[in-house]
Ligand SMILES: Cc1cc2nc3c(=O)[nH]c(=O)nc-3n(C[C@H](O)[C@H](O)[C@H](O)COP(=O)(O)OP(=O)(O)OC[C@H]3O[C@@H](n4cnc5c(N)ncnc54)[C@H](O)[C@@H]3O)c2cc1C
């Protein structure tokens with residue numbers, strides 16, 4: 436592989452930059468692989484990379500129905516943080532956050548991780564109590580969390596309306612200084628290129644349309660997949676398709692604790708730096724950050740009913756924008772560049788599902804809801820462990836599929852089996 | 858946004874309605890706890906039509922069953938919920 440470096444760039448300049456190679460091969464599918472991963476988003480590609488790198492499993496294919504990174508990976512608003520309330524969640528996400536800090540070096544690809552701080556606003560005494568409680572839980576596990584006063588919030592974000600007549604008064608905030616943003620496409624491309632070098636076949640325009648099963652009645656172990664590019668044999672198969680988890684698992688006759696919903700986002704024209712951190716309000720339902728290109732990125736709640744259409748309801752995104760503008764009135768002067776949406780895999784306790792399914796040799800990684808981008812490295816690392824060994828990784832053990840019938844949900848917000856109320 | 862034809866009130870804006878759950882995730886009364894958990898916590902989640910329970914929350918507050926397509930968002934049927942619907 437052509438390692439990317441500043442010297443390579445300089446050498447290339449002398450030769451008219453004609454040295455560039457495709458970042459990964461475009462191979463024909465082989466007859467079979469040790470591991471087939473369905474879905475070429477960040478999670479699937481990271482899984483393939485760590486399978487090859489950490490576990491020496493290199494006979495691996497990633498099958499992507501369209502182009503890699505074109506799903507939620509390329510549609511998300513790139514907030515990266517680990518400040519969840521419950522230990523199984525913050526331990527998994529913080530393992531990931533530590534990986535983000537070195538990911539560009541690890542992949543020899545600039546994922547533009549920018550730890551500019553992730554700030555949850557508190558609008559009332561009750562909010563501040565909740566945030567303090569969460570901060571304590573985090574610090575007990577060695578994760579950074581700082582309770583900010585009103586004045587400290589104003590220092591981080593001078594454009595927040597701090598007046599006592601503000602529509603949403605600010606009482607303080609909980610700040611995670613190590614949180615931030617990253618470049619979504621680069622994460623998919625970086626993992627793809629690094630996995631390809633280790634021998635992983637990345638096969639695009641290859642949709643999985645069925646499973647090949649053992650046994651006379653076709654209900655035994657999975658031994659391969661049917662695809663739009665023919666049948667491909669597999670030792671183990673890992674589903675990693677985010678919003679399409681229910682549909683793909685359905686091909687194996689499984690019903691999941693997952694519902695697919697639309698999540699929207701919006702970006703404005705690019706402007707000079709005006710939002711310094713990522714600002715979130717969980718009492719309202721909105722968040723905002725500024726991309727490195729200058730666009731103000733905003734988002735809020737999912738459309739709270741099932742859909743695979745990737746067409747958002749205007750009233751939902753309007754609510755998120757209205758709340759954000761109430762917090763930062765200066766944003767009202769900006770022009771909207773575009774809105775878009777993705778199909779999110781809303782799980783019934785709001786936490787991911789990683790591990791085996793009732794079908795032998797078939798594994799699942801999904802249910803990341805609206806928050807899985809930040810977990811990409813940790814998800815790949817732990818899912819690779821599970822696919823290589825057949826066993827749970829200590830960090831993904833709490834997220835087994837059977838936790839729902841065992842009554843062992845990981846319910847961050849305490850809502851119960853209501854994916855539409857998260 | 859689309860219109861939902863409430864059997865009691867006629868066509869109303871979707872914003873008056875709330876989605877609750879799917880018909881295939883209602884545990885039968887008297888199901889044993891293990892079975893009830895399994896049904897409550899799993900759905901077919903098809904990429905096409907499904908039967909869904911909605912409520913006309915900001916209208917007549919009645920429960921409804923919609924047959925709705927998750928790709929096209931078209932609503933093929935709206936039924937009032939009564940004992941006969943759940944039978
Ligand atoms: C608008 C929006 C904002 C978000 N904001 C954030 C955020 O700020 N922070 C955060 O942490 N998370 C965020 N998320 C969530 C995050 O994007 C996802 O959890 C994460 O990117 C999922 O990655 P993935 O690799 O699992 O899925 P994807 O990137 O969706 O990859 C799955 C792939 O599977 C492919 N596929 C599907 N079916 C098949 C098939 N049958 N055969 C072959 N391939 C198939 C798809 O084409 C797709 O490319 C957001 C999501 C959305 C939609």
Ligand SMILES: [Zn+2]
Nearest residue numbers: 863866913917
């Ligand atoms: Zn009505």
